[in-house]
Amino acid sequence: MSQQTPVTRVAPLWQEWMARWPTPADLAAAPAGDAVRHWGRLGYPRRALRLHAAAVEMVERHDGDVPSTSEELLALPGVGEYTAAAVAAFAFGERIPVIDTNIRRVEARAVTGVQFPRPSLSAAERALAAELLPHEDHVLWNASSMEFGAVMCTAKAPACGECPVLDLCAWQQAGAPAYDGPARRGQAWAGTDRMVRGKLLAVLRERDGAVPHDDLRQVWDDEVQRERCLDSLVADGLVDLVGDDSFALPGHALAGDVRCGW
DNA sequence: AACGCGTGGGT
DNA sequence: TACCCAAGCGT
Known part of the structure; x- marks a missing residue:
């Protein structure tokens, strides 16, 4: 959760999350869409999906435990160099540089x-x-x-x-010289796909169950961009197509399965 | 290796 | 007000 997100903003949501899903097995048993929903407005919702996938892997490959070495941690989805080192060091005492x-x-x-x-x-x-x-x-x-x-x-x-x-x-x-290296990449926001994806996903989070396509058209006028973003959300696994023309957070019974309800 | 990915608080 | 930045990761 704290990847690229200030800890002060993460903390309350983390408390809530850990009360809901105290162990990897608890999270793994939930639909992936529940993880995305309860990620709330923390941002970068693909992290929620990867954390859920990591929980599934911990159940399947680590007997439901969080692996204790940086090497095993690094193999989990969403766990990179920093996170692997941080968990190995802080949870298990491994001697490894944590570079955040x-x-x-x-x-x-x-x-x-x-x-x-x-x-x-x-x-x-x-x-x-x-x-x-x-x-x-x-x-x-x-x-x-x-x-x-x-x-x-x-x-x-x-x-x-x-x-x-x-x-x-x-x-x-050295006299506190000003930074003279390459500028950090700015992150454009207004009108970007990132913003439109956020708007679309916010609607799906706020509502229960499937949302008709028409309701999603209202969040952004540019049809080409809106549909591109919806497609990319589906491709990322953050959204499921439900039935003919509705969408939902992933993993629920009806999602992606028109045969349900016979 | 450079890029895309959310959101909100601080300056 | 407009940036800037935040316990990065995957492709």
Whole structure:
């Protein structure tokens, strides 16, 4: 849930989610559409689908347990380098560098001496993180580095005035030079497919069961774009075609099966 | 390797 | 107000 989403926004929904589905088996037993529905407005709903798929895999291949090594975790859908390392380290104590956006920024500043890391994670950053990771208290190192980046060494307004390591920060020693690397990709929003997909999915989340195609036409006027987005949602597995001309969140009895109800 | 993918709060 | 950014991932 916290992939690309601030933890403060995730926390309440996570509580709700864990009360509903305390174990991988509980989530795996639910229709995938329920996962998408209860993802709410967290964003990137494909994460909900992948988390559900990961739960199914944990039931099928790991006896319903969350696997305990970064290697096994990495094989799960929706679990990449960061998430595998974070779960392995924080849940199971594995000694592995956790490289998230916060740690990247902290190490870029404190050690490398630049304001921001490059847009994409480099081999040099992986090597640096591995080199810095202590042999003792590595879990504490990972957790505290992340937290330090999240609450003090922030992107927009770092609290350098209260920084406990100001005098060893390479970026400060260098006079806090401005970032001079390639610009990060901006994410267009107005009028994009991403926005239209969000609108379509919001309607399907809010309503129970199948929604007639006509009701979806109202969320966006541009027919070509609207239908393209609907198609892409179906292709992603986020939406099912129900009967002739209705749509629903995936996995319910009637969805994709016109033979039902005989 | 660059791109597409949601949403909302902070500056 | 318009960006900017957020415990990234899959293709």
